[in-house]
Each structure stands twice: as C-alpha cells, then as structure tokens.
Amino acid sequence: MDIDLAELANSCGEWLRGSGPESDIVISSRIRLARNLADFPFISKASEQDRAQIEQILHAKIEAVRAAGLLPHEVHYLDVDQLEEIDRQFLVERHLISREHAESEGARGVLIDGGEQSSVMINEEDHLRIQVMHSGLDLESAWEQINQIDDLFEQQVNYAFSDKLGYLTACPTNTGTGLRVSVMLHLPALVITRQIDKVFRSLQKINLAVRGLYGEGSQAMGDFYQISNQITLGMSEQELTGKVADIVPVLLAYERQAREYLIRESQETLHDRVSRAYGILRTAQTISSEETLHLLSSVRMGVNLGLIGDVQIPTVNKLFVHTQPAHLQKLAGIELDSSDRNIQRATYLRRHLGGEVPPPATQN
Numbered sequence: 001m002d003i004d005l006a007e008l009a010n011s012c013g014e015w016l017r018g019s020g021p022e023s024d025i026v027i028s029s030r031i032r033l034a035r036n037l038a039d040f041p042f043i044s045k046a047s048e049q050d051r052a053q054i055e056q057i058l059h060a061k062i063e064a065v066r067a068a069g070l071l072p073h074e075v076h077y078l079d080v081d082q083l084e085e086i087d088r089q090f091l092v093e094r095h096l097i098s099r100e101h102a103e104s105e106g107a108r109g110v111l112i113d114g115g116e117q118s119s120v121m122i123n124e125e126d127h128l129r130i131q132v133m134h135s136g137l138d139l140e141s142a143w144e145q146i147n148q149i150d151d152l153f154e155q156q157v158n159y160a161f162s163d164k165l166g167y168l169t170a171c172p173t174n175t176g177t178g179l180r181v182s183v184m185l186h187l188p189a190l191v192i193t194r195q196i197d198k199v200f201r202s203l204q205k206i207n208l209a210v211r212g213l214y215g216e217g218s219q220a221m222g223d224f225y226q227i228s229n230q231i232t233l234g235m236s237e238q239e240l241t242g243k244v245a246d247i248v249p250v251l252l253a254y255e256r257q258a259r260e261y262l263i264r265e266s267q268e269t270l271h272d273r274v275s276r277a278y279g280i281l282r283t284a285q286t287i288s289s290e291e292t293l294h295l296l297s298s299v300r301m302g303v304n305l306g307l308i309g310d311v312q313i314p315t316v317n318k319l320f321v322h323t324q325p326a327h328l329q330k331l332a333g334i335e336l337d338s339s340d341r342n343i344q345r346a347t348y349l350r351r352h353l354g355g356e357v358p359p360p361a362t363q364n
C-alpha cells in the first residue's frame with residue numbers, strides 16, 4: 001500500500017487532466033460526503049483516545065475491504081499524523097486532503113486511489129470525508145462513483161443517521177445528505193470585465209457558495225472559482241447535484257460572452273496581456289507562486305482563444321500545480337527556502353514553456 005509521493009509529484013491529478021466536457025472553463029467536478037460513526041462523539045468532542053480508535057477501526061475496515069478485492073482501484077492509505085509537513089502540504093496542493101486536515105493534530109489518515117479520482121479523509125471535521133473529483137463537467141459519474149464508495153463503507157460500519165434529519169454531521173450545515181457538489185471554474189474574462197462580483201452576488205442569492213482555489217476561506221487565485229451548494233438538508237442528492245449542474249451552462253455562457261466581448265472590443269489589449277504573461281513565464285529568472293498563478297491564468301485563456309498555439313491546456317494545468325511550493329521541492333528532491341523556490345520555479349517554467357534554460361554548471 002506504499003505510495004511514493006515524489007513519484008506522484010511527476011504526474012498530474014485527475015482533476016487537472018484538462019479533458020472532459022466543457023474543460024476550457026470547467027476545470028473539474030467534485031462531490032464529497034460527510035459521514036460519522038454512530039458509536040463515537042464528533043471530532044470536536046472526541047478525546048485523543050476516541051480519535052485513535054476511530055482511525056484504527058476505519059483503517060482496519062479499509063484493509064479488510066481491500067484484501068477482499070472489493071475496492072475498484074489500487075488504493076493507498078497514508079497516516080497523515082506521521083507525514084512530514086512538506087508531504088502534507090503536497091497532498092493539499094494536489095487537493096487530496098484539505099488544509100484543515102494537513103494542519104490539525106492527532107490520529108488521522110487519508111485513503112487515495114492510484115488514479116487520484118477519489119480520496120477519503122479520516123478524522124477531518126467529520127470521521128469520514130469521502131470525495132470524488134473528475135476532470136471537466138462530469139457530476140453524474142462522480143455521483144455514481146462516490147455512491148458506490150459510500151455504500152461500501154456503510155456495509156462495514158454503523159453511520160450516525162437519524163430518520164428525521166438524515167446523516168448527522170459535526171457542523172449542522174452538512175446535516176441531511178452530508179453532500180457538497182462543486183465545480184471548479186476558470187473565469188478570467190469575467191474578472192477582466194469586472195462582472196465577477198455581480199455574478200457571485202446572484203449565485204449567493206440562490207444559496208450557492210463561491211470559494212477560491214483551496215476551498216473554504218481561500219483566495220480566488222489564478223481566476224479559479226469553486227461553485228457549490230450551501231444547503232444539504234431538505235433536498236435529495238439528485239436535486240442538490242442538479243442545482244449546481246443547472247447553473248453551470250449559465251456561467252459558461254457569461255464567461256464565453258465576456259471572452260467574445262474582449263476579442264471584439266479590445267483584441268490588441270487582450271493579445272498583449274496574454275503575450276506578456278507568456279513572455280514573462282518563459283523568461284523570468286525568479287518568480288513567486290502568486291505571480292505564476294496570475295500569469296498562467298492569462299496564458300490558459302490565450303490558449304483557449306487560439307492566441308497562443310505552441311502550448312497545450314494539459315501542460316498549462318500541470319504547471320498550475322507543479323509550481324506550488326511543495327510540488328517544486330518534491331520535484332527538485334530537496335528542501336528549498338522561499339527565494340530558492342522562486343528561482344527553481346522560474347527555471348521549471350522556462351523548461352516547460354520552451355524558454356531558455358542554462359546548461360547545468362560544470363565542476364572544475
């Protein structure tokens with residue numbers, strides 16, 4: 001069950017594969033379920049001993065299910081409490097665990113499938129947080145996959161469930177279905193044309209949440225936005241999935257209209273913005289991750305609009321993640337401080353975008 005994170009760093013997670021329906025704008029679709037064991041207190045009230053016991057029980061069940069050949073893919077279990085900080089950060093950048101899971105303390109783990117489509121966090125805010133991520137707009141099959149994983153766990157353990165309320169969760173906002181359905185959208189033209197706030201205000205009015213690249217409380221870096229349901233009670237899983245799915249075509253139409261407007265009204269300015277971004281990424285000698293995300297966003301839009309021809313979307317998507325701090329260090333195989341990371345990031349970008357890379361220094 002061992003997984004080599006350095007090897008994993010070389011690949012790209014499923015959600016950034018850059019394929020699937022509407023993948024020019026819809027980066028990925030994610031569904032997660034919050035579940036708890038009936039016989040233990042919620043994590044907020046659990047003792048260290050409870051947490052350790054929950055982790056042991058769930059880990060043992062996973063091993064049993066795996067040994068019985070009931071898990072569809074190759075899976076890996078990681079003891080998150082025992083991981084180095086950089087490895088935990090790496091899993092956050094990969095969107096396989098949340099920042100809270102990386103930063104909290106005590107017995108906790110994560111189950112990851114080899115294709116990185118699914119992961120199950122143990123002892124996050126709830127005892128179990130199951131997630132499935134697919135590239136592009138693909139909520140239906142993500143739902144089918146997560147439903148199967150959920151059924152598998154439900155056959156093994158006794159979930160906290162009330163006939164009246166549904167699944168019981170640590171935070172009342174998740175009670176009921178325990179479901180969050182989200183799509184990660186790339187909306188640079190709505191940002192440039194300053195329409196994004198208006199769009200988000202309308203989404204909030206219909207109870208949809210808008211979050212940044214790393215979920216709750218995170219910034220909208222690289223013009224990536226997650227749109228998800230805010231309510232989990234009083235609606236079925238299908239209705240909640242439909243609510244998010246129904247809004248996506250509307251948002252796609254807005255973003256496409258904004259892109260057409262930019263091309264029609266200010267093509268030179270747009271082309272200049274995209275070309276400058278590409279130029280900086282191909283030539284910079286030192287660059288922060290924030291600036292990289294910002295510039296890659298323009299390049300991504302430029303590729304989709306045919307303004308840049310010699311780089312593909314999967315490459316750009318990969319660069320969004322590979323230039324994050326923990327990935328850079330995993331790829332380099334050494335720990336780097338912030339200023340060395342900026343140099344390493346610039347070198348990595350030049351190498352992957354066809355810029356000039358100096359030959360390795362020779363020793364006399």
Ligand SMILES: Nc1ncnc2c1ncn2[C@@H]1O[C@H](COP(=O)(O)OP(=O)(O)OP(=O)(O)O)[C@@H](O)[C@H]1O
Nearest residue numbers: 015028029030095180182183184213214215216226
């Ligand atoms: N569509 C998506 N594609 C890729 N990653 C996603 C997507 N939606 C959410 N994530 C990632 O999942 C993680 C958790 O996100 P977030 O905090 O919004 O949701 P959550 O699991 O519902 O947690 P909470 O209960 O705190 O609301 C974050 O790293 C986030 O970036």
